[in-house]
Amino acid sequence: MTKKIFIAGLGLIGGSLALAVKAGHPKAEIIGFDLNEKAMKLASSLQIIDHAADSLAGAEEADFIIIAAPVESSLTVMDELAGLSLKEGAVITDVGSTKQSVVEKACVFAGSGAIFIGGHPMAGSHKSGVEASRERLFENAFYVLTPGPDVTDSMLIKLQNLLRGTKAKFLRLEAADHDRYAGLISHLPHIIASALVHEVEEAGKEEPLVQQLAAGGFRDITRIASASPTMWRDILVHNKETLLPMLESWKNRLHGIEQLLREDDSEGIYAFFERAKSSRDKLPSRQKGAMLPFYDLFVDIPDHPGVISDVTGLLAVQNISITNIRIIEAREGIMGVLRLSFRSESDLIYAKQVLEEHMYETYEAP
Ligand SMILES: NC(=O)C1=CN([C@@H]2O[C@H](COP(=O)(O)OP(=O)(O)OC[C@H]3O[C@@H](n4cnc5c(N)ncnc54)[C@H](O)[C@@H]3O)[C@@H](O)[C@H]2O)C=CC1
Numbered sequence: 001m002t003k004k005i006f007i008a009g010l011g012l013i014g015g016s017l018a019l020a021v022k023a024g025h026p027k028a029e030i031i032g033f034d035l036n037e038k039a040m041k042l043a044s045s046l047q048i049i050d051h052a053a054d055s056l057a058g059a060e061e062a063d064f065i066i067i068a069a070p071v072e073s074s075l076t077v078m079d080e081l082a083g084l085s086l087k088e089g090a091v092i093t094d095v096g097s098t099k100q101s102v103v104e105k106a107c108v109f110a111g112s113g114a115i116f117i118g119g120h121p122m123a124g125s126h127k128s129g130v131e132a133s134r135e136r137l138f139e140n141a142f143y144v145l146t147p148g149p150d151v152t153d154s155m156l157i158k159l160q161n162l163l164r165g166t167k168a169k170f171l172r173l174e175a176a177d178h179d180r181y182a183g184l185i186s187h188l189p190h191i192i193a194s195a196l197v198h199e200v201e202e203a204g205k206e207e208p209l210v211q212q213l214a215a216g217g218f219r220d221i222t223r224i225a226s227a228s229p230t231m232w233r234d235i236l237v238h239n240k241e242t243l244l245p246m247l248e249s250w251k252n253r254l255h256g257i258e259q260l261l262r263e264d265d266s267e268g269i270y271a272f273f274e275r276a277k278s279s280r281d282k283l284p285s286r287q288k289g290a291m292l293p294f295y296d297l298f299v300d301i302p303d304h305p306g307v308i309s310d311v312t313g314l315l316a317v318q319n320i321s322i323t324n325i326r327i328i329e330a331r332e333g334i335m336g337v338l339r340l341s342f343r344s345e346s347d348l349i350y351a352k353q354v355l356e357e358h359m360y361e362t363y364e365a366p
Pocket residue numbers: 008009010011012013014033034035036039068069070071073074076077095096097098120121122123124125126127128129130228231235
């Protein structure tokens with residue numbers, strides 16, 4: 001029997017999960033809902049979802065419900081879902097970057113016949129919106145599940161089977177442990193990256209050249225600061241208790257290096273960098289799909305034969321590798337859009353230059 005999957009929140013993660021679920025279960029029917037009508041229309045026209053629902057009430061038919069909104073909105077969605085008559089045995093999950101408050105909220109489903117399993121696919125990007133979705137976003141990444149005591153092994157396996165098309169590695173964790181680990185490796189670095197951008201912006205007011213010179217390493221460590229402010233506000237608010245002591249420890253670490261510098265302790269400074277290098281070099285190597293950023297360029301393409309091979313040929317001549325290519329909205333007689341993905345920002349910039357020299361209209365992700 002065809003399974004119905006309802007996805008609330010059609011952004012980067014909701015859209016990518018829709019594609020991955022469909023890849024694993026081609027017969028599944030994917031119903032999408034988003035408060036933002038534009039996102040819903042785009043998800044339909046890109047065939048990321050099979051149908052758009054008028055409201056959350058569309059979830060009443062579903063065997064699985066995936067909540068893929070920012071954390072605070074996910075809690076509201078959970079409250080609203082609990083007021084519906086959900087299917088007996090329906091499995092509800094979310095994708096939020098914090099888990100404790102979501103798992104606590106799951107009590108609203110007690111006695112409803114539906115069960116909730118918290119989830120967090122630990123891969124993504126600084127991009128947001130359904131247009132940035134991709135089927136292989138979660139490949140080889142960890143996918144944390146935080147089932148409560150009411151969740152049986154067979155329910156957990158059922159959810160993992162649904163999500164098998166993600167090709168992610170499932171990991172079961174307590175919500176509090178998840179929030180501590182994610183706080184340290186994701187949320188604290190996000191605060192630091194954003195604060196660094198503020199620092200350079202402030203300095204740039206006095207000395208505008210500073211911002212123009214900000215390239216290379218600065219761009220690398222601040223890429224994530226381009227992510228959605230709504231999503232990150234919610235993450236901080238919902239991981240406050242974990243993050244406050246981490247920020248304290250971070251301040252002490254900065255004081256430590258400040259002290260070394262004040263005391264002209266060059267051996268200490270060397271040791272600081274040496275320890276960081278040796279530890280960083282031992283981190284697990286990046287695997288395809290796991291937390292890798294992607295660099296997309298959109299190219300308007302006229303509807304005539306040979307145009308795609310012209311674009312790829314121009315890049316091949318310049319030795320620029322394309323890691324992914326997708327045609328968006330190419331119907332007969334209209335201009336289409338080509339989405340080209342590259343391995344690095346420099347490849348993207350070079351490709352843009354080459355294509356514009358040949359009169360192609362290009363733009364980066366909105
Ligand atoms: N962006 C990333 O790299 C990752 C994000 N996450 C988590 O996934 C969730 C979604 O993030 P993204 O997809 O990146 O955000 P996004 O901004 O791309 O999409 C979120 C979507 O949710 C919709 N939405 C908001 N409130 C809603 C409501 N009440 N009902 C229905 N739709 C609603 C928005 O209109 C938007 O289209 C967040 O909780 C985030 O913490 C998890 C892993 C990675």
